[in-house]
Amino acid sequence: MRDRGLTDTLLRMLGPAGLIRLAEQYGGTRLYIPASPERGKLVKDLGQEAAEKLSRRYGLDYISVPLMRELRAAHYRAAGMSNADIARKLGLSESAVNRLFQRMDNVPAKGSGDPRQLKLFS
Helix, strand or coil, X not given: CCCHHHHHHHHHHHHHHHHHHHHHHHCCCEEXXXXXXXXXXXXXXXXXXXXHHHHHHHCXXXXXXXXXXXXXXXXXXXXXXXXXXXXXXXXXXXXXXXXXXXXXCCCCCCCCCCCCCCCCCC
């Protein structure tokens, strides 16, 4: 069972793109958050702003970084990736990716970009 409160907090704090970066780098692991982000790899891996936000909220503590497979899968699909590519990125089989999309309410169309983004040319 994942910690829904932590996931929600991280999503509000880092936004979808920041949470995806965090999950890509550290998903499924316990991550030590230093009091000062300059002391670790967080700035290099996540960027200065995200590292500072994590340090302010969780400095000198560990967090269990969620895998965020659904969020990542939707992001990759919107970017135009095939299910085979998504499977490799998530460490799943293509069948598991298909099941993941079947469980999701709002599956982005392949290559649709960020569904929150307005279209420049219609």
